[in-house]
Amino acid sequence: MKKNATLLLFSLCLLSFYSQSQGRLERKEMKAVSLENNPAGESANRMVSVYLPPGYDKSGTRYPVIYFLHGFSTSDTDITGWFQLQKMMDSAIAAGQTRPVIVVVPNSDTKYRGSFYTNSAVGNWADFITKDLVNWVDQQYRTLPSASNRAITGHSMGGNGSLKLAMQNPQVFSMVYALSPAVLNWHGDFNLNNPAFKRLSKLQADSKLKNAVDSIYKEDNWQSFYSGVYAAMGIAYSPDPTRKSFPVLLPVTYIGDSAVYHPERIKKWEDNFPYFMIERHLAELRKLKAIKLDWGRNEDFAHIPVTALAFSKKLEAYGIEHEAEEYIGDHGNRIGGFQGRFFTEVLPFFERNWSQKQ
Structure with a gap:
């Protein structure tokens, strides 16, 4: 009897330890005021996937937030599945790749399969991210609600959007990492003669x-x-x-x-291409604490390596501190999962640059 009780107690302790070492992934709907009554007829009700780190539910701790912007013709659930987000973040935190953080992936899909994270006469998609979403996350979750504790990243269209929103809003985000940022400027497959x-x-x-x-x-x-x-x-x-x-x-x-x-x-x-936006946002770019972009040498989209390098060179010419890297890979084969750039590069980059005082 005593042996059974001991085994039961041990099992409960193991279960408790295991549950505390796991984070949680949830998906909620929010109302985006900036998208209400838009002429394009896009829904203002947006789904948002949120990763909460281990111990979130039992602690009073506040956490930094990483915002991830998805690419063209994808959604938040495509990213969380592709990245194995919960398992990957649990492992990254346990391994010290990153401190415990909240990760937010909004659904910015549209009828035309991409918002390009831009305000226009038919929908304010930049305001959806920088105002509605950030405010909603700060109200819904225990965040550290300051630019110094917010980072933004994204892939492809999302890489473009992350650079754009960061350089426009240093009062909201302090760091940006763009993965294979698309359509930064005309070149190759992306041209007016297509x-x-x-x-x-x-x-x-x-x-x-x-x-x-x-x-x-x-x-x-x-x-x-x-x-x-x-x-x-x-x-x-x-x-x-x-x-x-x-x-x-x-x-x-x-x-x-x-x-x-x-x-x-x-x-x-x-005027909306990040390459041409640099001159208009030099002061804002200098306020950002950390900037990085990367791209695959064997990109499926020929314009990306050339325009990403040109973007980096222009930042360098203006004395904007940043990091840029070409790696052996294509548009998507080295991005998600435990061998992907988000796990091996993005998280450590942000970890090196977070405010040390939490």
Whole structure:
């Protein structure tokens, strides 16, 4: 009897220790005031995945927060599954890769499969992150509610967004790490002569068009993918709310097979490219405590290595302290999981640069 009681007590102790060494992943819905009544008809009710570190439920401790922005045509649950986020964060904390932190992954997916984390006449997606989401997280969870205890990161479109939002909002985030940041500037596969613009121009001219999204993604191929990217960028950078099915002023349109370039629209796009934003945000960039970006040598998207390096060189030319790294990998094979860059590079980078006083 005494032996059984001892074994039971030992089992309960092990169970208690195991439960305390595990974090928790939850998914909640929030109301984004910045997205209410937007002309694009996007829902203001947004889902948010949140990782809470071991011991969160039993302590009164406040924690730093890492915000992760997902890429084009993905969502928060794609990231948490791909990264094995709960197990990975539990292991990273146990191994000392990072102190206990909260990780927040908002769903910024849209009808056009990407918000590009930008404010426009048809939806304030930057404000959703920097105002609505940050305020909601600080109210819902025991955070350390200051810029010095907030970091932002993201992959691809999210890498672009993390650089953009960090340089615009040093009063909200103190650190940024961009993973394979996409469309920082024109180059290679990302250019004004891409056939996707011709396809979109024809779709827009189709008076019978009722559902632009379905038309864009009618075929599952690279042409459809680039058409979707350009459509989403147009919604973010050069929208036209008066158009119902496809509310975009394209930077390139076509009359038959002849391209017509629209300089004022092209400038609107370039004003939103992080590469061209640097000059306008030098003071803000200098306020950031830590900046890093990286990219794979064998990128699937040819523009990323070239434009990421150019972005880094421009920061260097202006004397903006930062880190930049090329590694052997492609667009996604070295990002998630225990061998991925988030685990091996992003978390240690933030850990080295967090405020030491908690």
